[in-house]
Amino acid sequence: MTNQTPRPVVTHEDPKVLFEIFVQRKFCDLELASVIHTLQTANMVHGSAHFGWRIISDRPGLVQGNGVCLVRAEPVIPDHCMADFLIVIASKTADPAVWMARIRSMRRLGRSVILLADASTTFIARTQIETGAVTTHWADAVVLRETQDQPRLTENLSEFSNGIITAAGRGATAELVIGLLARDLPVSDITEIGRHLLLPEIRTSSSTQPFAPEAFHKFYDKAVSDALAIMEDNLTDPLSIAEIADEVDTSQRCLERRFRAVFETSPGHYYKQLRVRRAHHLIQSTKLPLIDIATATGFGSTGTLATAFKKFYGVTPSDMRGKHRERVLDYSADV
CATH class of the missing domain: 1.10.10.60 (Homeodomain-like)
Structure with a gap:
């Protein structure tokens, strides 16, 4: 029986796919950890640093999450250094002006925007959604339905409309990121990532949030x-x-x-x-x-x-x- 040597992860080459992660003070630690750990796992499975990321914020420097997570974030340079994907991990208590402007810049370039939980809730509350479906974490969705007319709000894990993915975030973040990576990886790699993350299954975006x-x-x-x-x-x-x-x-x-x-x-x-x-x-x-x-x-x-x-x-x-x-x-x- 021949021992198979694992493929090395090459760390010195420029990533082919770049994620920009926007965080604000009191961001969700779980969501940021899920995004980064899933990307790290994807690189390990793929055998190269195919996916890269950088963290940005409206207040660059050290940014404290809502738990023990502390990250160093780069400043946002308007209309510059745009990545392939923008993932927003916002805070309900912070001003959304900077990341809302970043969304507009990304959409002009036809790039992908993903709003997780709090960011999704803020976006839905402040934006009149006329076409397509939107979603957010079910607890916020309950409040939105009680305070606003939201006929396009669903209970799915994520929705895509008008160039923006709105998502439940939290514990479903890893599966969403896997879905984003699926266009660059074979099915065998996708399933292997799920195995390494110990996911019992990889749910589709149209799966209902498990809040029963x-x-x-x-x-x-x-x-x-x-x-x-x-x-x-x-x-x-x-x-x-x-x-x-x-x-x-x-x-x-x-x-x-x-x-x-x-x-x-x-x-x-x-x-x-x-x-x-x-x-x-x-x-x-x-x-x-x-x-x-x-x-x-x-x-x-x-x-x-x-x-x-x-x-x-x-x-x-x-x-x-x-x-x-x-x-x-x-x-x-x-x-």
Whole structure:
């Protein structure tokens, strides 16, 4: 058996693809670490310093993140030193003027712009989005929907429109960066990067953000926990909220109150969300006919499913299934 020598990483050559990472004071440590570690892993797997990066800021010098991360950032030179990709890791408390101007410069050159979480939230709140979908971290999306009319806001991990990728960021940052690298690397390298990062899977950009609290039953009081379990066990043939309340030995009014305290919504609305999310999973991960998916999630007809589905995801089930699903970024051909 012959020992295979790993390919060396060449560090002295200029990178062929350059990322510019814009940070602001109190940036998300996890997002910056995810971006850089994914690029480092990609270079290791590729066997050369194919991908490079530099960190810039509106306040150059040492920039403190929201945790223990401290980085040295270069100054932003307007309309100069533009990279292939601009990734913005902003702060909700800082002025977005500098990175918003940098976005405009990048778009004039046809370069790629990626806004993570806080940057995405700020951009959506300040910009009137007329075409295309946008997204951000689900917690910010809840606030945006309550304070503004945001019909184009989705729950996907990332969206691409008008030359800009808006993204949930946080723990999904590495997968987004892998998607950006996919156009320069073979599939074997992409999967190897995922293995090195210990990702259980590489989710596509159209995957729904994993914020379903029903996965954490044990943290809620018994009535809510038991109600969630009953809902999950009865997605095909939904029960009435009165029946569920009776099953958990409480009144419907009491269950309503407890649900709103935990989820800030009614049990009926939450129950429908569970069914729609299950339909979303089946549409993405199976080839079941839509009528079978509608039946399996308690909607009874494709029309009823389509109405509920479009309300949550902004597209119909048939439109979502019609999208190309073989890439990490479903819009990668356009980036």
